Amino acid sequence: MIDFTLTENDKKALARTRAEALICRKHARYYDENEAELPPEVLPETEEFEKNAEDIPAPQPGDTPGPVMMALHSIGQTWGDYSVRLRRGDGGLGNAALRAAGTPEQQEKWGGLTLAMAITEPGCGSDPSMVSTTAVLAEGSDEWVINGEKIFVTTGLRADGAVIWATIDKSAGRAGIKSFLVEKGTPGFEVSQKEKKLGIRADDTTAYVFSDCRIPRENLLGLDETIPKKSSGGFRGVMKTFNMTRPLVAALGLGLAEAALDFTREQLEDAGIEIQYGSGLGGLTAAAEKFVRLEALYEASELTTLQCVWLAGQGKPNNMESSVCKAHAGSAVRTITQGCIEILGALGISRQHLLEKWARDCRITDIYEGTGEIQRLIIARGLFDYTRADLK
Amino acid sequence: MISFGMTEEQELVRDGMREFAADAIRPIARECDENSAIPDEFLQGIWELGLTSTQIPEQYGGGGEDRSPVTNAILLEELAHGDATLAVAALAPSAFANAVVDQGSEEQKQKYLPLFGGEKFHVGSLAVLEPRPVADAMLPRTVAEPKGGDGFVLSGVKSFVAFGDRASHFIVVARTGENVEAFVVARDASGLTISEPELNMGLKGLTTVSLELERVEVAAADRLGGEAGCDVRRLLDSSRAALCAVQVGVARAVLEYCVPYAKDRVAFDEPISKKQSIAFRLSDMHIEIEAMRLLSWKTASLLEQGIDATKAAQLARGYVAEKGLWIADNGIQVLGGHGFIREHPVEMWFRNARTLGVLEGTIGL
Numbered sequence: 001m002i003d004f005t006l007t008e009n010d011k012k013a014l015a016r017t018r019a020e021a022l023i024c025r026k027h028a029r030y031y032d033e034n035e036a037e038l039p040p041e042v043l044p045e046t047e048e049f050e051k052n053a054e055d056i057p058a059p060q061p062g063d064t065p066g067p068v069m070m071a072l073h074s075i076g077q078t079w080g081d082y083s084v085r086l087r088r089g090d091g092g093l094g095n096a097a098l099r100a101a102g103t104p105e106q107q108e109k110w111g112g113l114t115l116a117m118a119i120t121e122p123g124c125g126s127d128p129s130m131v132s133t134t135a136v137l138a139e140g141s142d143e144w145v146i147n148g149e150k151i152f153v154t155t156g157l158r159a160d161g162a163v164i165w166a167t168i169d170k171s172a173g174r175a176g177i178k179s180f181l182v183e184k185g186t187p188g189f190e191v192s193q194k195e196k197k198l199g200i201r202a203d204d205t206t207a208y209v210f211s212d213c214r215i216p217r218e219n220l221l222g223l224d225e226t227i228p229k230k231s232s233g234g235f236r237g238v239m240k241t242f243n244m245t246r247p248l249v250a251a252l253g254l255g256l257a258e259a260a261l262d263f264t265r266e267q268l269e270d271a272g273i274e275i276q277y278g279s280g281l282g283g284l285t286a287a288a289e290k291f292v293r294l295e296a297l298y299e300a301s302e303l304t305t306l307q308c309v310w311l312a313g314q315g316k317p318n319n320m321e322s323s324v325c326k327a328h329a330g331s332a333v334r335t336i337t338q339g340c341i342e343i344l345g346a347l348g349i350s351r352q353h354l355l356e357k358w359a360r361d362c363r364i365t366d367i368y369e370g371t372g373e374i375q376r377l378i379i380a381r382g383l384f385d386y387t388r389a390d391l392k
Numbered sequence: 393m394i395s396f397g398m399t400e401e402q403e404l405v406r407d408g409m410r411e412f413a414a415d416a417i418r419p420i421a422r423e424c425d426e427n428s429a430i431p432d433e434f435l436q437g438i439w440e441l442g443l444t445s446t447q448i449p450e451q452y453g454g455g456g457e458d459r460s461p462v463t464n465a466i467l468l469e470e471l472a473h474g475d476a477t478l479a480v481a482a483l484a485p486s487a488f489a490n491a492v493v494d495q496g497s498e499e500q501k502q503k504y505l506p507l508f509g510g511e512k513f514h515v516g517s518l519a520v521l522e523p524r525p526v527a528d529a530m531l532p533r534t535v536a537e538p539k540g541g542d543g544f545v546l547s548g549v550k551s552f553v554a555f556g557d558r559a560s561h562f563i564v565v566a567r568t569g570e571n572v573e574a575f576v577v578a579r580d581a582s583g584l585t586i587s588e589p590e591l592n593m594g595l596k597g598l599t600t601v602s603l604e605l606e607r608v609e610v611a612a613a614d615r616l617g618g619e620a621g622c623d624v625r626r627l628l629d630s631s632r633a634a635l636c637a638v639q640v641g642v643a644r645a646v647l648e649y650c651v652p653y654a655k656d657r658v659a660f661d662e663p664i665s666k667k668q669s670i671a672f673r674l675s676d677m678h679i680e681i682e683a684m685r686l687l688s689w690k691t692a693s694l695l696e697q698g699i700d701a702t703k704a705a706q707l708a709r710g711y712v713a714e715k716g717l718w719i720a721d722n723g724i725q726v727l728g729g730h731g732f733i734r735e736h737p738v739e740m741w742f743r744n745a746r747t748l749g750v751l752e753g754t755i756g757l
């Protein structure tokens with residue numbers, strides 16, 4: 001049955017995430033202004049919070065399914081702050097890749113590590129088939145030798161290792177690209193400093209350089225060394241990871257947009273402008289009318305995101321939906337946060353408040369995990385039943 | 393529990409209506425538009441599907457099935473995918489009937505609902521819109537003054553009243569002092585002038601009229617809900633959700649027409665579908681259609697569960713009207729000059745989307 005209500009259990013669990021997020025929000029400005037520092041693994045208030053917080057109720061049958069809750073928790077978390085967490089250790093993007101492509105033994109072996117995901121290179125971003133980092137089986141040994149450079153690696157500093165994309169045969173194009181797990185500390189694996197960014201500054205985004213970096217043969221995720229002829233089978237497999245990460249990226253952006261809307265509503269109400277619903281244009285001031293439009297945009301975006309993860313939870317295909325929600329949110333969160341700034345004027349750009357930070361932070365939503373343009377490309381291919389060669 | 397899953401029954405309704413729309417609606421849509429008329433056989437045919445009567449309780453002569461605004465949203469999208477005018481016509485009687493089922497007094501239910509249980513097409517209409525700038529349904533100029541002793545006197549003008557040529561009754565939204573209320577007015581009430589059919593840009597097949605109410609007297613019992621009155625917001629929420637569902641159907645029709653057209657149309661040595669400006673525009677249409685549908689479902693679902701849907705309805709309505717129009721407008725652009733020619737349906741869909749975007753009332757879930 002189509003239903004948009006949360007159960008009492010759902011609400012309790014989400015309320016806890018939001019209470020936690022509010023603590024993180026207190027530290028948000030600090031790590032934005034002091035970019036070189038990394039937020040600690042555990043915030044000082046953590047113990048106090050965990051002692052006093054109500055237990056998270058165990059999910060009951062009839063509660064909202066896990067993947068949908070995961071997206072709602074993500075929204076709740078970034079509603080507090082994008083990168084400051086009460087307690088770290090929830091893994092990185094590479095962990096999702098390991099789950100998607102690793103053998104059970106590999107998952108067992110590395111599942112406990114925090115893993116970054118390194119695809120992007122100085123010469124290749126939107127088109128990952130151009131990956132030029134190489135992995136060559138060293139003659140007479142059971143080791144891969146990795147050479148190349150990766151950039152913009154999220155969680156690159158903190159991570160214990162990374163899932164990287166490298167080609168085992170350049171002439172094979174996309175079919176030659178495989179995922180490898182490289183642990184930190186491996187000789188030939190060099191990690192650079194934190195990048196300086198527009199937003200999400202508390203995140204450690206770094207570059208990796210691999211120079212004759214040797215890793216065991218079993219570090220190839222999935223252990224399949226064959227190069228499929230004609231089809232891009234393996235490549236498509238790794239791309240599937242995105243069907244779950246894209247809606248979650250959308251959710252992360254939406255949390256920031258929701259925070260912006262909440263702040264703006266409060267400020268408007270303090271100024272005596274009440275947001276009323278039910279009227280047409282006749283009953284609303286220009287500011288309220290604009291605000292309501294932004295709220296609608298938020299609502300639309302959140303619904304497409306939740307539908308996408310709900311489908312994933314049902315084991316149904318969600319390839320189109322993951323691009324739909326990512327593209328929608330990518331543009332919606334920009335419009336929402338920038339619109340809130342326009343409504344609030346000087347308050348909107350003041351660094352005394354967090355709105356300007358949220359507008360900077362959420363700008364990443366339309367870029368990583370496939371830009372808005374790339375999502376539209378994928379959707380268009382779906383609509384026209386086109387291959388990559390037909391439309392690029 | 394958040395869920396996006398249709399019930400099995402809803403899937404059946406969707407599939408059945410999709411087929412019906414393709415077979416019985418789309419083929420006659422252009423003709424209805426050109427002739428500004430809907431054939432009686434169509435209205436009678438759709439009446440026999442029981443869209444209106446099945447959800448009226450048995451004791452009032454209906455089919456006694458649960459009212460499900462979500463199911464209604466699903467079926468409206470499908471009918472409107474065939475044609476918006478005919479979808480609105482098909483559901484117009486339900487707007488009146490549902491208003492009485494949901495908010496009518498016992499006396500009103502007994503009096504009006506059996507009219508909709510018969511074998512012949514029967515219609516009553518909602519009169520909400522008024523012909524003036526920045527009209528706001530919650531701030532009507534039409535007034536209902538208490539009459540000395542008993543009842544009300546209604547004065548004002550209403551426009552875009554569907555089926556005004558044949559409706560037996562109208563539910564007229566009017567202001568009583570601070571409140572907004574609704575009143576059932578019979579077609580032959582003295583002081584009521586029903587205009588000639590209005591000439592509109594879109595939904596042309598649907599006959600709409602203006603109502604001029606000049607000191608029309610109604611009894612106290614004719615106030616919707618009787619003594620208790622009614623919640624006009626709820627009427628509007630339901631109509632806004634219904635209009636959203638129709639817009640989704642229209643938008644889908646546009647996209648599904650543009651996709652094969654773009655693949656087929658060649659310019660500068662390749663199909664225009666291979667040009668990103670066109671391809672991305674169609675992607676955006678797809679993205680927005682998904683968003684529009686979910687917004688309309690959410691409103692419908694809140695209505696179904698008896699939860700306040702006013703905010704959801706307003707958010708959905710504004711968003712869907714804007715994007716629905718954007719899609720129809722760009723449908724023309726994708727076809728270029730051909731989009732401007734009445735041989736293709738996109739110009740009609742544009743006129744319909746433009747029209748749907750300003751309506752209030754007319755239909756409900």
Ligand SMILES: Cc1cc2nc3c(=O)[nH]c(=O)nc-3n(C[C@H](O)[C@H](O)[C@H](O)COP(=O)(O)OP(=O)(O)OC[C@H]3O[C@@H](n4cnc5c(N)ncnc54)[C@H](O)[C@@H]3O)c2cc1C
Pocket residue numbers: 093116117118119120124125126127151152153154155197205364367368369370371372373374377392668
């Ligand atoms: C903060 C941050 C964190 C990141 N984290 C990670 C990470 O953890 N791991 C990782 O591997 N990468 C990460 N990235 C990289 C990110 O995924 C890429 O930046 C992104 O995919 C875009 O690639 P690019 O920057 O090379 O842009 P380009 O590919 O050079 O694109 C430039 C512009 O061209 C457009 N464009 C490209 N191709 C097309 C096309 N076919 N049609 C139309 N337009 C097109 C793009 O949309 C964009 O607007 C991160 C980036 C940032 C900024």
